[in-house]
Amino acid sequence: MATKLRGNFADTHHHKRRKSLLVTGFFILILFALILFSFEDNPITGNVIGTTIDPETSFDLYAQLDWLDSTIEVNQEIEEIKIEVEDNSGQIFFGDNVINLSEEENTKISIKNFKGRLSFNGEQVVRLSGKADKLTVNGLPVSLVDRAFSVSLEEPLTYRSFFAEGVTIKKFETTNNGVIELDGKKIQFEAKNESIVIKNFLGDVGNGFVSNAIGVQKPKLTFEGIVGDIEIGGIFGASSL
Structure with missing residues (x-):
């Protein structure tokens, strides 16, 4: 009986040791694959961690669409953010100070060299939290320090017009109307309730009132x-050109 017990223990111990070696070998294989792909031109982790936009393989894009029907969210450096406030009931916090927009009329805000989180939809700046080098309200600087300072909103800010310069957007999807031009008007589309997907965009984004002819x-x-690629109506893809 004692011999049988020792035999079962030995078999179990051998099985556990073999399983441990297999698990260890599996993780070593994954680590080796990650190291190998890290030296390739297109690392597999690159699409997960962030967006790399290559100007050599991108197309010039100008698009004017009828509405923003979703929320755009980014966490990055932005050269400048301009906001023309529609509802003067909000506040902007910067450093240890606060601006009460209710004390201003026709408020125009400029935030330069912003780094942080920004999200906005068709009517509001939903979130703004980060650091900036310069803040002006109606053309007057309100930040007098020579270093980056914190800037944020505690409540969403309703705007009349919004503009962000130097924004990277990995993917934007909408069903919309409007005009889309590629490669300096060489290719033009007039979208009418079309599905539009913009991928790997770098440039300026604006939303607000524009005067027509x-x-x-x-x-x-x-x-x-x-833009790296744009799909229109589920058919056209710029990358196929």
Whole structure:
């Protein structure tokens, strides 16, 4: 009986040791694969961690669409953010100070060299939290320090117009109307309730009222910059050109 017990223990111990070696070998194989792919031109982790936009393989893009029907969220450096406030009931916090927008009229805000989180939809700046080098309100600087300072909103800010310069967007999807131009108007589309997917965009994004040819102002969403690919109506893809 004692011999049988020792025999079962030995078999179990051998099985556990073999299983441990297999698990260890599996993780070593994964680690080796990650190291190997890290030296390739297109690392497999690159698409997960962030977006790399190559100007050599990108297309010039200008798009003017009828509306922003979703929320754009980014966490990055942005050259400048411009906001024309529609509802003067909000506050902007910067450093240890606060600006009460209710004390201003026709407020225009400029935030330069912003680094942090930003999200906005068709009507509001939903979130703004990060650091910036310069903040002006109606053309007057309100930040007098020579270093980066914190800037944030505690409540969403309703705007009349919004503009962000130097934004990277990995993917933006919408069903929309509007005009899309590629490669300096060489290729033009007029979208009518079309599915539009913009991938790997770098440039300027604006949303707000734009005057048409007869001076009537209508809200428009604009993209101007370079794009890795754009799909229109589920058929056309710029990368196939």
